[in-house]
Amino acid sequence: xxxxxxxxxxxxxxxxxxxxxxxxxxxxxxxxxxxxxxxxxxxxxxxxxxxxxxxxxxxxxxxxxxxxxxxxxxxxxxxxxxxxxxxxxxxxxxxxxxxxxxxxxxxxxxxxxxxxxxxxxxxxxxxxxxxxxxxxxxxxxxxxxxxxxxxxxxxxxxxxxxxxxxxxxxxxxxxxxxxxxxxxxxxxxxxxxxxxxxxxxxxxxxxxxxxxxxxxxxxxxxxxxxxxxxxxxxxxxxxxxxxxxxxxxxxxxxxxxxxxxxxxxxxxxxxxxxxxxxxxxxxxxxxxxxxxxxxxxxxxxxxxxxxxxxxxxxxxxxxxxxxxxxxxxxxxxxxxxxxxxxxxxxxxxxxxxxxxxxxxxxxxxxxxxxxxxxxxxxxxxxxxxxxxxxxxxxxxxxxxxxxxxxxxxxxxxxxxxxxxxxxxxxxxxxxxxxxxxxxxxxxxxxxxxxxxxxxxxxxxxxxxxxxxxxxxxxxxxxxxxxxxxxxxxxxxxxxxxxxxxxxxxxxxxxxxxxxxxxxxxxxxxxxxxxxxxxxxxxxxxxxxxxxxxxxxxxxxxxxxxxxxxxxxxxxxxxxxxxxxxxxxxxxxxxxxxxxxxxxxxxxxxxxxxxxxxxxxxxxxxxxxxxxxxxxxxxxxxxxx
Amino acid sequence: xxxxxxxxxxxxxxxxxxxxxxxxxxxxxxxxxxxxxxxxxxxxxxxxxxxxxxxxxxxxxxxxxxxxxxxxxxxxxxxxxxxxxxxxxxxxxxxxxxxxxxxxxxxxxxxxxxxxxxxxxxxxxxxxxxxxxxxxxxxxxxxxxxxxxxxxxxxxxxxxxxxxxxxxxxxxxxxxxxxxxxxxxxxxxxxxxxxxxxxxxxxxxxxxxxxxxxxxxxxxxxxxxxxxxxxxxxxxxxxxxxxxxxxxxxxxxxxxxxxxxxxxxxxxxxxxxxxxxxxxxxxxxxxxxxxxxx
Numbered sequence: 001x002x003x004x005x006x007x008x009x010x011x012x013x014x015x016x017x018x019x020x021x022x023x024x025x026x027x028x029x030x031x032x033x034x035x036x037x038x039x040x041x042x043x044x045x046x047x048x049x050x051x052x053x054x055x056x057x058x059x060x061x062x063x064x065x066x067x068x069x070x071x072x073x074x075x076x077x078x079x080x081x082x083x084x085x086x087x088x089x090x091x092x093x094x095x096x097x098x099x100x101x102x103x104x105x106x107x108x109x110x111x112x113x114x115x116x117x118x119x120x121x122x123x124x125x126x127x128x129x130x131x132x133x134x135x136x137x138x139x140x141x142x143x144x145x146x147x148x149x150x151x152x153x154x155x156x157x158x159x160x161x162x163x164x165x166x167x168x169x170x171x172x173x174x175x176x177x178x179x180x181x182x183x184x185x186x187x188x189x190x191x192x193x194x195x196x197x198x199x200x201x202x203x204x205x206x207x208x209x210x211x212x213x214x215x216x217x218x219x220x221x222x223x224x225x226x227x228x229x230x231x232x233x234x235x236x237x238x239x240x241x242x243x244x245x246x247x248x249x250x251x252x253x254x255x256x257x258x259x260x261x262x263x264x265x266x267x268x269x270x271x272x273x274x275x276x277x278x279x280x281x282x283x284x285x286x287x288x289x290x291x292x293x294x295x296x297x298x299x300x301x302x303x304x305x306x307x308x309x310x311x312x313x314x315x316x317x318x319x320x321x322x323x324x325x326x327x328x329x330x331x332x333x334x335x336x337x338x339x340x341x342x343x344x345x346x347x348x349x350x351x352x353x354x355x356x357x358x359x360x361x362x363x364x365x366x367x368x369x370x371x372x373x374x375x376x377x378x379x380x381x382x383x384x385x386x387x388x389x390x391x392x393x394x395x396x397x398x399x400x401x402x403x404x405x406x407x408x409x410x411x412x413x414x415x416x417x418x419x420x421x422x423x424x425x426x427x428x429x430x431x432x433x434x435x436x437x438x439x440x441x442x443x444x445x446x447x448x449x450x451x452x453x454x455x456x457x458x459x460x461x462x463x464x465x466x467x468x469x470x471x472x473x474x475x476x477x478x479x480x481x482x483x484x485x486x487x488x489x490x491x492x493x494x495x496x497x498x499x500x501x502x503x504x505x506x507x508x509x510x511x512x513x514x515x516x517x518x519x520x521x522x523x524x525x526x527x528x529x530x531x532x533x534x535x536x537x538x539x540x541x542x543x544x545x546x547x548x549x550x551x552x553x554x555x556x557x558x559x560x561x562x563x564x565x566x567x568x569x570x571x572x573x574x575x576x577x578x579x580x581x582x583x584x585x586x587x588x589x590x591x592x593x594x595x596x597x598x599x600x601x602x603x604x605x606x607x608x609x610x611x612x613x614x615x616x617x618x619x620x621x622x623x624x625x626x627x628x629x630x631x632x633x634x635x636x637x638x639x640x
Numbered sequence: 641x642x643x644x645x646x647x648x649x650x651x652x653x654x655x656x657x658x659x660x661x662x663x664x665x666x667x668x669x670x671x672x673x674x675x676x677x678x679x680x681x682x683x684x685x686x687x688x689x690x691x692x693x694x695x696x697x698x699x700x701x702x703x704x705x706x707x708x709x710x711x712x713x714x715x716x717x718x719x720x721x722x723x724x725x726x727x728x729x730x731x732x733x734x735x736x737x738x739x740x741x742x743x744x745x746x747x748x749x750x751x752x753x754x755x756x757x758x759x760x761x762x763x764x765x766x767x768x769x770x771x772x773x774x775x776x777x778x779x780x781x782x783x784x785x786x787x788x789x790x791x792x793x794x795x796x797x798x799x800x801x802x803x804x805x806x807x808x809x810x811x812x813x814x815x816x817x818x819x820x821x822x823x824x825x826x827x828x829x830x831x832x833x834x835x836x837x838x839x840x841x842x843x844x845x846x847x848x849x850x851x852x853x854x855x856x857x858x859x860x861x862x863x864x865x866x867x868x869x870x871x872x873x874x875x876x877x878x879x880x881x882x883x884x885x886x887x888x889x890x891x892x893x894x895x896x897x898x899x900x901x902x903x904x905x906x907x908x909x910x911x912x913x914x915x916x917x918x919x920x921x922x923x924x925x926x927x928x929x930x931x932x933x934x
Contacts, residue, residue, distance in 0.1 A: 135862065298747060301722070
């Protein structure tokens with residue numbers, strides 16, 4: 001089994017990891033035998049099972065995609081009504097597959113009707129709009145004769161409708177559908193599509209900085225999840241042969257949510273287990289039903305506050321503690337960077353820097369040790385990145401005031417200035433997190449300032465953030481993989497379904513990400529989750545992610561802040577190596593000695609205005625910069 | 641014309657209640673960046689309290705009002721303590737509070753339905769009796785007029801509070817940036833408690849004026865809560881006047897839908913309104929800021 005996992009690009013896992021799911025699957029199949037059967041009971045089990053499909057659907061949108069489509073029962077109801085109406089009017093030609101497909105299609109449509117407008121605002125809007133839909137649909141159905149009004153549609157009373165699958169066989173089929181859907185959700189999460197979901201869930205800026213289209217990705221998460229919820233509707237009406245307004249409600253939606261949260265949002269099996277428990281209690285302990293809401297409410301509240309990761313996460317932690325499951329990278333010291341290049345000739349840093357700390361450590365990599373990273377995106381075009389007369393104000397503050405700047409390919413352009421001088425604003429303008437008030441930003445003739453942020457990344461501009469943005473629950477490797485996937489093209493569906501090209505690109509993305517991380521000396525922390533990494537390492541992982549785009553230009557926002565001397569040297573060498581590879585580097589830094597030692601051109605900003613632009617040598621000789629920015633009365637002297 | 645005017649006044653009255661709930665949301669959101677999903681059920685609790693006070697125990701209206709305020713504020717503060725504060729203490733806000741406040745609303749609703757049981761829906765006497773006033777040739781129930789007046793008074797009071805007092809300014813500042821507010825000596829947790837108190841008060845008033853209009857029923861909580869959100873989304877997030885306009889717009893739209901389309905599908909009016917507003921003008925009619933990225 002773990003062999004399969006490895007071949008699918010999962011990395012090796014211990015075989016015990018498979019014990020729990022296998023056991024659960026066996027139990028699922030033989031539940032009717034254990035509990036004594038009877039077709040009435042079977043029907044109830046099948047009802048719960050089709051609800052589990054909704055839980056899986058909700059988990060894809062919410063747990064992985066971060067889209068709070070809480071009123072997913074609205075989608076379920078639409079899918080169910082569509083399927084049952086088709087069966088009612090064409091009873092002869094329709095079977096389980098057809099009903100599931102009809103349900104899924106209707107589900108996607110209704111999901112998009114809710115999602116398209118609500119996503120324009122984002123956040124909890126989707127949650128509330130979908131809850132309102134979950135309230136409105138049964139209310140409307142109650143009055144609408146076409147869908148059977150209050151009494152609903154009894155399919156068993158429709159002459160001519162004879163389900164081909166029934167009894168024990170139907171139960172087995174339904175269990176298999178649930179398992180298939182679960183397998184699908186696993187495949188989805190571990191594909192390039194799933195990577196995009198998680199990146200976007202973590203931070204919209206992070207996602208757009210590696211070229212992910214936020215709105216489209218959110219819609220995709222909702223569409224996939226709606227398709228499954230609609231499919232659950234088809235499955236439900238096939239097994240129950242009945243649908244009425246009472247079959248879906250807001251309270252039911254909250255119940256599913258509770259199951260998912262308790263089991264473990266954002267895990268594959270958690271929502272199934274949690275929702276299974278909750279639904280079973282609700283279904284089979286009816287004497288207690290009027291208090292169920294209180295119990296579930298308290299549980300949901302307690303988990304949301306104290307255990308937001310749910311039971312499965314807790315079980316994972318416990319099983320690691322008792323050694324049932326291998327902790328990733330056990331035996332390694334807590335994540336520290338062990339740069340590959342510790343004993344090497346002194347750095348190029350020998351100007352002013354030599355006297356100022358970092359550079360006094362006598363170690364820097366020889367150029368040969370870092371592989372070349374020539375641009376892949378926009379490789380054919382060697383035009384510089386040009387900022388022309390850029391202006392941007394916030395209220396009365398002119399944050400960027402008429403700035404001109406050119407970043408040549410293959411050169412390092414240092415951008416210095418005191419806090420609040422407009423450096424980061426300028427960078428955000430280039431990567432289109434802010435809009436220009438006036439001016440132009442372009443690569444050659446390609447205007448960037450009228451494009452969305454993700455398009456800037458796709459034009460070959462990578463960036464890092466002042467406060468590193470990593471996916472904290474993903475490993476270092478998984479943090480870099482999505483950036484590679486932007487340029488290793490393949491359709492999402494190929495990646496999810498593991499079609500030949502999908503498998504190839506999935507592997508290639510991991511291999512390239514691995515290579516870059518190892519080049520940066522991060523080989524020992526590959527499997528560490530982001531939140532276990534120390535600050536400096538996070539910066540380097542972020543740097544690796546930017547490099548992984550293989551961009552034409554890299555914008556680095558104070559990459560040296562908080563780095564150890566060793567890491568600082570590595571950073572300088574990485575910048576130089578990027579420039580050697582033909583990448584244009586825009587380096588925002590407070591560490592002026594470092595900037596002066598590696599930059600080809602330096603721009604100094606002061607209160608949004610351009611104070612100086614020229615070579616490091618010219619800067620050292622410039623009185624105004626020294627006095628205004630560096631707070632020194634005499635010009636900096638270039639020491640030997 | 642008479643039909644139209646009757647529907648219009650009824651719409652304005654119900655819309656005023658939506659507006660009041662939207663105002664409660666805004667008070668909390670302005671100070672905590674949290675949208676309290678349980679607000680509708682807090683109001684429902686108030687409605688049930690007024691049923692018990694007036695119909696069962698025959699207490700005077702003033703006492704009833706005080707009891708409602710006490711109960712709703714207490715619930716609101718309890719919610720703040722157990723379902724909201726833990727999230728305010730964490731660095732990133734996330735959306736965990738959404739689930740927690742939703743859970744709290746489920747608890748209130750189930751407890752209420754167990755207390756209230758199978759009691760029939762009964763009309764509760766209004767504070768100003770069951771009289772009517774004649775406006776533009778149409779008889780308007782005093783309970784409708786009371787709802788409208790209370791909402792306007794609450795809105796003006798909140799505007800004055802936010803614009804004219806230091807505390808009001810502080811309360812608006814906290815949600816913008818908790819850290820900066822803390823540096824200015826503003827205790828974000830105290831502000832959050834205060835916000836839930838004020839929101840509780842507004843919700844209690846909403847419960848008091850809506851009780852004679854909707855009759856006591858456990859299910860009103862969720863419905864009114866969601867409609868309050870629609871009022872907010874239509875009017876514009878963060879704007880007090882937006883809440884009021886959005887509420888009135890929704891109330892009137894529903895009544896017009898009843899009158900000219902079909903009263904069976906009244907709930908569709910809200911759904912259509914919110915989807916249209918979001919599609920055409922996502923920030924709402926009077927939106928002053930968009931919802932923060934999460």
